[in-house]
Amino acid sequence: MVGDGSPLAPATVAIFDVHRHSTDDGPGIRTTVFFKQCPLRCAWCQNPEGIEREPSIQWYKVKCIGCEGCVEACPEKAIVKDGTGIHIDRQKCKACGTCVDACPSTALKTFGRNVPVECLIAEVAKDKEYYTRSGGGITASGGEPLAQADAVARFLAGCKERGIPTAIETCGATTTAALARVLPHVDLIMYDLKEIDPRKHEAFTGMDNVRILENCKWIASRIDEKSKHLWIRTPVVPGYTATDENISGIARFIKNELNGKVQRWDLLAFNNLAGGKYERMDKSQWVLKDTPLLARREMMHFHELALASNVPQVCWSGVIQEDDG
Ligand code: SF4
Ligand code: SF4
Structure with a gap:
């Protein structure tokens, strides 16, 4: 079967970074x-x-x-320099490097490369x-790892064969078939539930959440919590997902639909530290670049609402503003 580590699964996979010694992703x-690659546009x-x-x-x-x-070097004539600096026409650019x-002066950097899956496994195995x-273990993140489900399944299967615990961070916007190919090879699924209202979800991410919620229920119905763990993650974003209705709505969904498996x-x-990336990619009009941090009391309030989910461990993290006084 393609995706179970068999020779039919793709031999290469597109990645854009590898972080060793991480303590934030599981x-x-x-x-x-x-x-690389994500179907959402959060x-x-x-x-x-x-x-991309x-x-x-x-x-x-x-x-x-x-x-x-x-x-002078660009064969596509995709780069211009003006008074504000270098600008790359992303329509013309072929990413040739x-x-x-x-x-x-190393002022330009490429993000994204195709690597042989076996080489990637050997690289992460160095820290076993x-x-x-x-x-700990390895975490498949992104982008959305399930956008390359067959190659990622092959990678995860290879890690498991070497005795390395595996985790995946997913937005769930994929087919159930893709989930089924990857699920046998993961010990921990970190699943994003961003916004419970389907119309708001579409407005915020470009896609409604109908399939995402169904996939989450599908996972919860199939995992045995003794051998696989399901964590939910919610980005709390001012002006978007940081509302009582949303956090309480997700809490109800977890409590009523996920069979106590979370x-x-x-x-x-949320923090706006990614603003520099948008500017370096000529996306200087990032709508959230000046968004202030949430206050401690706001996160404490959302945490209180989340406890209604009956999930054994409810945590919050991230950079916040300390409250006055
Ligand atoms: S990577 Fe893009 S901008 Fe750079 S030389 Fe190639 S086509 Fe031109
Ligand atoms: S330093 Fe690098 S990025 Fe800047 S103009 Fe020269 S080649 Fe282009």
């Missing part, structure tokens, strides 16, 4: 692999470089010496000792 010390996306399947180029203003070597090689000692629910306070 228990213990982990290596997080960021896979207004608050923290990894815009992971949305193709590589993307970012320009670092502070490193640029203005030599115009990139402008010629400008990156031509730049004398850390995983074993800390109760071990933990994480509320993730």
Whole structure:
């Protein structure tokens, strides 16, 4: 069957980053692999470089010496320089990397590469000792790892064969068949429930949540919590998902529809630190770039609402404003 680590699964996979020694993406010390491509377009996306399947180029203003070597080198004539700096026409750019090689000051960087799955497994296996000692493992993140379900299933199966615990972070916007290919090879599923109202979900992410909720129920109906764990994650974003109706609505969904299978629910306070990425990708009009941090009392309030889910562990994390007094 394709996707179970058989030779028919793709031999390469598109990634845009690998973080070793991560402590944010599951228990213990982990290596997080960021896979390319995502079907959603969340207004608050923290990894815009992971949305498209193709590589993307970012320009670092502070490193640029203005030599115009990139402008001359680009075979597609996709780069112009004006008084504000370098601009890449994303429609013309073929992501060939010629400008990156031509730049004398490493002011241009490519995000995205195809790697052999076996090489990726060998790379993450280097830290197996850390995983074993800390109760950690590897986490498949993105982008959306299930956008490359067959290759990611092959990667996860290879990790399991080497005795490495596995986790996946998913938005759930995929087919049930894709979930079924990956599920046998994961120990922990971290599943995003962002917004409970389908119309708001579509307005915020470009897609309604009907399939996402159905897929979440499907997972909950199939996992045995002794061998696989299900965590829910909710980005708490001012002006979007940070409402009483949403947090209480997700709490009801978890309590009524997920059969007591959720071990933990994480509320993730939004921050606008990704603003620099948007500017480096010529997306300087990120709608959330000036959004203020949530206050501690607001996160405490949402945490209180989330307790109605009856999930054993409800946590919140992220950068917040300390309340006055
Ligand atoms: S990656 Fe290639 S096509 Fe794109 S801007 Fe650089 S040189 Fe031009
Ligand atoms: S080649 Fe590098 S340093 Fe020169 S203008 Fe382009 S980005 Fe700036």
